Amino acid sequence: xxxxxxxVNSIFPAxxxxxxxxxxxxxxxxxxxxxxxxxxxxxxxxxxKARRQDAEEGKPHQTARRLGALFEDVLPSFxxxxxxxxQRVSEIVQDPKINPAGTAADGCFRPFVGADGTxxxxxxxxxxxxxxxxxxxxxxxxxxxPKEATALWVELVKQRQQEILSKLANNHIVSQSSVFCAKQHxxxxxxxxxxxxxRSFIRSANQAKQRESDQLMLIAKNLPYPxxxxxxxxASVMFVWKEALVxxxxxxSGTPVDASSGLLLLAFRSWYLFPDLIVLGDGAPKHVKFRDxxxxxxxRCTLGQERQIAxxxxxxxxxxxxxFSHLRYYGDPVVVQNDDFKGKVRRVRDICTKIPRTIPxxxxxxxxxxxxxxxxxxxxxxxxxxxxxxxxxxxxSSERDRWFEQNTxxxxxxxxxxxxxxxxxxxxTLELASxxxxxxxxxxxxxxxxxxxxLSRSKWVPRPICEQLQLGKEHTNSVAKIPPxxxxxxxxxxxxxxxxxxxxxxxELDPEDLNSALALCSEDSLYVAAxxxxxxxxxxxxxxxxxxxxxxxxxxxSVLIAPEEPRMRQPSNEHTAISHVSYDFQxxxxxSGTSLHLSFTDWRLPLEAGGDRTIDQGVFVVEAVISVLDxxxxxxxxxxxxxxxxxxxxxxxxxxxxxxxxHDLDYDYTSIDNWDELLDTPEGVGIFRAHGNWAARLAxxxxxxxxxxxxxxxxxxxxxxxxxxxxxxxxxxxxYLMANESPLPSxxxx
Numbered sequence: 001x002x003x004x005x006x007x008v009n010s011i012f013p014a015x016x017x018x019x020x021x022x023x024x025x026x027x028x029x030x031x032x033x034x035x036x037x038x039x040x041x042x043x044x045x046x047x048x049k050a051r052r053q054d055a056e057e058g059k060p061h062q063t064a065r066r067l068g069a070l071f072e073d074v075l076p077s078f079x080x081x082x083x084x085x086x087q088r089v090s091e092i093v094q095d096p097k098i099n100p101a102g103t104a105a106d107g108c109f110r111p112f113v114g115a116d117g118t119x120x121x122x123x124x125x126x127x128x129x130x131x132x133x134x135x136x137x138x139x140x141x142x143x144x145x146p147k148e149a150t151a152l153w154v155e156l157v158k159q160r161q162q163e164i165l166s167k168l169a170n171n172h173i174v175s176q177s178s179v180f181c182a183k184q185h186x187x188x189x190x191x192x193x194x195x196x197x198x199r200s201f202i203r204s205a206n207q208a209k210q211r212e213s214d215q216l217m218l219i220a221k222n223l224p225y226p227x228x229x230x231x232x233x234x235a236s237v238m239f240v241w242k243e244a245l246v247x248x249x250x251x252x253s254g255t256p257v258d259a260s261s262g263l264l265l266l267a268f269r270s271w272y273l274f275p276d277l278i279v280l281g282d283g284a285p286k287h288v289k290f291r292d293x294x295x296x297x298x299x300r301c302t303l304g305q306e307r308q309i310a311x312x313x314x315x316x317x318x319x320x321x322x323x324f325s326h327l328r329y330y331g332d333p334v335v336v337q338n339d340d341f342k343g344k345v346r347r348v349r350d351i352c353t354k355i356p357r358t359i360p361x362x363x364x365x366x367x368x369x370x371x372x373x374x375x376x377x378x379x380x381x382x383x384x385x386x387x388x389x390x391x392x393x394x395x396x397s398s399e400r401d402r403w404f405e406q407n408t409x410x411x412x413x414x415x416x417x418x419x420x421x422x423x424x425x426x427x428x429t430l431e432l433a434s435x436x437x438x439x440x441x442x443x444x445x446x447x448x449x450x451x452x453x454x455l456s457r458s459k460w461v462p463r464p465i466c467e468q469l470q471l472g473k474e475h476t477n478s479v480a481k482i483p484p485x486x487x488x489x490x491x492x493x494x495x496x497x498x499x500x501x502x503x504x505x506x507x508e509l510d511p512e513d514l515n516s517a518l519a520l521c522s523e524d525s526l527y528v529a530a531x532x533x534x535x536x537x538x539x540x541x542x543x544x545x546x547x548x549x550x551x552x553x554x555x556x557x558s559v560l561i562a563p564e565e566p567r568m569r570q571p572s573n574e575h576t577a578i579s580h581v582s583y584d585f586q587x588x589x590x591x592s593g594t595s596l597h598l599s600f601t602d603w604r605l606p607l608e609a610g611g612d613r614t615i616d617q618g619v620f621v622v623e624a625v626i627s628v629l630d631x632x633x634x635x636x637x638x639x640x641x642x643x644x645x646x647x648x649x650x651x652x653x654x655x656x657x658x659x660x661x662x663h664d665l666d667y668d669y670t671s672i673d674n675w676d677e678l679l680d681t682p683e684g685v686g687i688f689r690a691h692g693n694w695a696a697r698l699a700x701x702x703x704x705x706x707x708x709x710x711x712x713x714x715x716x717x718x719x720x721x722x723x724x725x726x727x728x729x730x731x732x733x734x735x736y737l738m739a740n741e742s743p744l745p746s747x748x749x750x
């Protein structure tokens with residue numbers, strides 16, 4: 001005892017028991033980092049630097065440590081699952097298609113590129129219990145939408161904290177770290193961020209294991225597999241979580257497992273682990289071999305042992321019903337059932353296969369390329385109307401003019417169709433969407449929500465979508481002959497609204513609310529207006545967006561907008577900063593130290609409250625600041641959308657008759673070789689020398705436009721510029737220039 005006292009006195013000299021208690025209270029173990037298991041270490045090397053730092057030192061690390069400590073006493077042992085899961089996620093993040101590295105082409109979004117492994121690495125560096133909690137977050141993110149998953153996390157944390165304090169009050173053995181976390185506040189926002197990061201990584205992982213995932217869901221949709229719910233929501237989730245951990249551990253140990261509910265199928269897909277299956281049905285057993293190298297030979301799962309448990313179910317697939325007490329601000333707890341909606345895609349395909357696919361010879365052909373997956377949302381409406389619509393479509397399709405041709409992977413609309421009016425309008429609407437998605441490489445769409453109204457009535461669809469011909473008496477209101485029409489591409493606001501709809505499956509954003517939107521972030525994707533990522537000399541279409549694999553770390557859908565009045569520094573007062581030397585006609589890049597950076601203010605505004613009055617909102621407008629830095633020194637914040645790209649003067653003048661330096665000696669041209677010289681614009685014609693540097697050129701155009709000088713900008717193309725020819729061609733059309741005044745714009749961006 002005296003030895004312990006001496007140790008305490010050496011650490012806390014001249015302190016009493018009150019001081020020691022105070023020190024204990026102030027000690028926050030969640031700030032400490034634990035070395036990740038060796039299977040996870042490739043993950044730490046592969047994720048972006050900013051994400052790794054946040055995972056090791058930021059809020060995600062604190063959340064991981066606190067959640068791990070909160071639930072550590074209820075977790076079974078799962079060492080083989082930790083090992084297998086670590087190997088699998090490390091394998092996934094080393095795929096450059098799933099976890100690409102940011103490049104200069106990504107501009108200010110470069111630090112946000114790549115798979116979002118923030119909370120995954122935070123869990124890996126917070127101990128085995130935190131990894132177990134992360135596995136739970138994968139289950140919830142795979143099964144429920146963000147609002148529901150966050151509400152579940154709030155309930156789980158609250159119930160677990162009460163459980164710990166109750167045990168402590170009744171003299172049960174409880175770990176000190178659990179007691180500590182039972183008295184800590186874990187905010188709803190932190191839980192939403194935790195869920196969002198896990199959800200983003202799941203989406204990336206699903207793409208990496210798409211074949212296995214699709215095959216698993218194809219099996220699941222043919223079997224009625226509910227996830228049993230017994231007792232409270234807390235008890236049900238805990239049961240599912242622990243059962244999944246125990247059974248996966250058994251499979252990875254080489255022990256066969258019988259699955260009597262859908263929880264193991266959910267776990268396989270959520271944790272990207274796919275053991276071989278034996279599927280029992282009415283006929284002979286079917287052996288499904290995934291050949292996952294992480295499972296030993298004996299680790300097989302048998303499905304269908306107790307199918308009688310689901311005889312009363314209306315549908316098939318993985319189904320989970322829970323009661324939510326923390327979903328809404330007011331009212332009784334809400335019962336929500338989550339179904340496997342992907343069966344509707346198959347149902348739609350079944351409908352399409354019942355329609356003949358012949359085209360009359362010599363009929364005019366007008367192709368509308370449509371991905372059949374994109375039809376699912378609207379056609380699920382047809383699914384609910386069952387056989388009456390199928391019979392009607394059969395009757396309509398028996399007419400002489402044909403309207404469908406199946407040619408995998410696209411569906412093509414041909415001729416002049418005789419179809420239900422809303423169906424035709426939806427096909428034309430999907431053509432508009434396909435134009436937007438033509439530029440979005442590897443983008444996916446949500447199939448999780450059925451339509452409550454025809455897709456053609458979405459807010460992003462221009463009016464009218466098509467014109468109905470004069471109908472004869474033989475036509476009804478439900479069937480009309482509507483000719484294909486040339487579609488008009490969407491504008492930027494409509495394109496963002498379109499993407500939000502297909503990303504979420506249900507979000508309807510008014511394009512009028514997106515006038516200032518420069519990017520949209522959802523789960524593992526950043527959709528950025530093309531003008532933000534290209535040289536201003538280029539002229540992308542108004543609807544053209546670029547998809548970047550990445551995430552900004554905010555929950556839900558984030559619509560990024562620039563500040564209303566971006567700041568800009570004043571020109572330097574140092575006499576050496578501004579030279580304004582004469583232009584020597586050398587095309588140089590003197591802005592190699594310039595870079596664009598993205599940051600966020602604390603201003604966030606819910607954009608879509610919805611009619612259900614849930615606590616968590618699905619869409620936020622986020623104030624995003626794109627800053628120009630020159631060798632680390634701040635220059636200005638940009639409002640790129642203030643640029644009038646259509647009115648910019650784009651200068652191309654090549655010839656083989658004059659030398660590069662040939663020009664009219666009466667005209668004065670001044671070099672602009674640093675940002676102070678641009679901010680203090682010279683008289684006459686200034687040449688901003690950033691040849692081949694699209695980011696610096698874009699920043700210069702934005703700064704000048706923000707200063708009201710957009711009308712005086714000229715943009716040089718990449719090719720050679722002949723000043724002699726340019727001066728001669730321009731001066732003939734200008735009669736208001738003073739002597740020695742060049743006809744070129746006041747600031748030319750090279």
